[in-house]
Amino acid sequence: MALIVQKYGGSSVADAESIKRVAKRIVETRKAGNEVVVAVSAMGDTTDELLDLAHEVTPLPEPRELDILLTSGERISMALLAMAIGTMGYDARSFTGYQAGMITDNRFGAARIVDVTPSRIREALDEGAIAIVAGFQGFNTETGDTTTLGRGGSDTTAVALAAALGATVCEIYTDVDGIFTSDPRIVPLAKKIDTISSEEMLELAAAGAKVLHIRAVEYARRHGVTLHVRSSFNNSEGTLVVNETAEETAERFQREMQENGTVEEPIISGVATDLSEAKITVVGVPDTLGKAAAIFDTVAKASANVDMIVQNVSAAATGLTDISFTLPKADGQKVLQALRAEQSVIGFQSLQYDDQIGKLALVGAGMRTNTGVSARLFRCLADAGINIGMISTSEIRISVVTRADVLAEAARVVHTAFGLDGSDAAVVYAGTGR
Template sequence: MLIVQKYGGSSLQDADRIRQIAARVLKTQRSGHEVVVVCSAMGDSSDELIDLAEEVSGNRPAREMDMLLTSGERVSNALMAMAVHDLGGSARSLSGAQAGIFTDAGHGAAGIVEVAPVRVREVLARGAVALVAGFQGLCRETGDITTLGRGGSDVTAVALAAALDADVCEIYTDVDGVFSADPRVVAGARLLKTVSSTDMLEMAATGAKVLMPRCVEYARRHGVEICVRSSFTDGPGTLVSRTPPPAGTGPRVTGVTHTGAMELVTVADPAAGPAAGTRFSVLLAEVSTLLAEARTPADMVQAVATPAGGEVAFTVPAADAPRTVGLLERHRDRLGHGPVRRLSGFGRVSVVGAGHPGAAGVAAALAGAGIGVRLTAATGLRVSALCAADRLHDAVRALHSACDLDTATEAVVHAGTGR
């Protein structure tokens, strides 16, 4: 078997942990497998580099930030290679560029355009462990090093697994796998043996931080199966699979996710009277288009009727709210909208799975727990509700219980279709 393993910063926080991971890698190889390892930067070293850059300069070019930040992954990979050699194994560390990760020119959040792992195959052919620095690539057009954005090492691992036709991509982290809710919030959260890539994508997009959405989407498009495991234990973890659910499996609820520090943005529609309905639909479409064009991480976008005529309401992470409001104000003449407001102090809770109870069911469950809901939005695979941030954890626990996830005994959970 060819196995791609990725280890995050929490798994590589010091020399002792690096040696422990090196021993795990060699154990896998000596079991008869070819092994490719993607390492993130050690511990909090990336944050430390960002802090240092802020001390040095108030105007940090994106190109130079990429040059700076990619050094962390190269350090951890070189140290891992040394540890493998020290334990009697053979390994060769490669930068993202050396491993054939080619990207577009988008510094800070580049997209992978091609993976040509020629040197990775050469290392494997020599019987060595191939170590690849995650989070980075090379833009052919400019010749510059680029970074892949948040969760980029996960994307690197999945992209290599796809290009190498690996049997599995193992993402090692500091938790045992994917749970039905954050176990730090819900004591009865269950470890899921299997989750569909469709449901995992929804969970990642709505707050489950164990995998980033881009990683899951890349895996789904390229047919890569991911196994999320803990680097601190030998547990089986969670398999994220494209395989459809078994015949006869009905719609299920997979889990409850949450995101704190959300803001509600409202865009007033000055239209009133008989023409208000048509105008309202136009404004909703125009605002949605503008947000999409600007790649604004808006969610729960919808039209809301008000006594004054109505408004378009949506949520954004608090960190993105100032930029989003500025964008709307700059396009006021184009959209013809009224005042834009920001309301803070919210969190978003979501129920994921084709068997979710719908917006009304979620609102009722939260009302039964004494939790008010400001906004709801539903799709076929999830329903989200906006509530006060100080009641967010209560909301997660209430919905986890209402969906029978606390007491369910079946640990294999799929989406309704698995497509």
């Protein structure tokens, strides 16, 4: 008997009708002879509505109180889902983060899982029941407080349960058919990916692909959990995210090439786009030891995550250089303020801020063994008349920054140039799950 963990996002349980539909799917999985554990998000926009309420009451909600407030959303959806299944004649029992043994540290709003002790869930499964677990929430055993895992928390709940229970697969249900070679809303010819390695998935998620949260992918890779990203609106197979080393990916490519009779290894898995970042350029930084460190120390103290960094070659005449970096737009103002406060200490000349940028990332394990990927990328963008600013690379990713208004065009030409285009326009659904 296989044990399957399923995760349903907020858009899959937005109202009573959706909850009944999801209940039906869960029961079908149970009927097929599987043990089923479900992690569920809050209904629709519940979490945002609760956040709004908190901000109506106070501009700065106390983190402990905010967490207990937000966790009520998943209590509602899990109880309703368990009821809906119960009404179909199957035994379903709901469990809060505490009851499910989701033990975390005490970082409210962004708690880390320190242990998972799902004995009550194991017991429920042994008694033939379906276990419904509140996503996104945990419990700190030292203080007895309720915590939340932060954005993408329900994905992490599902993966952590799958790891702790030794599940065969962790199915992430969402409102799209799986992971696509690019965002179908931007690149209409994007294709669904059947199988992708967790390493590539990590790079795609980091580069802005929203379907899976990076933290859940990391957790799955570390604990050897296989993810299956699929739609809760139909029965088609989605995307398998498998745990592979680089060698295993290469072997899989070989195998698939033989089976399909193709001669060319797929180099690129996907093209990710991201419009959520801005660029800060620190102009006229003295090119002496420790200046870059001082800048990024200041940024870190402002609690901002920096993504790409580019330091220009310094002009020999002046001994001054420029340092540019990208960061989430939401962090822009606070980082500018923090840097201005340190201007005399660091000794730079001025700051430039640009929030009209787009980021495009090419991800593919095949890059490792293929030369000329960057050349092909720059060539096709140049042919389309698209200028690129910053460039950064990892072993299996190349990212470039463009103007925001040409990002979509850039994604389409790159998608085509690397042979990713499908024959039909992809179906796109509105909204995304948490």
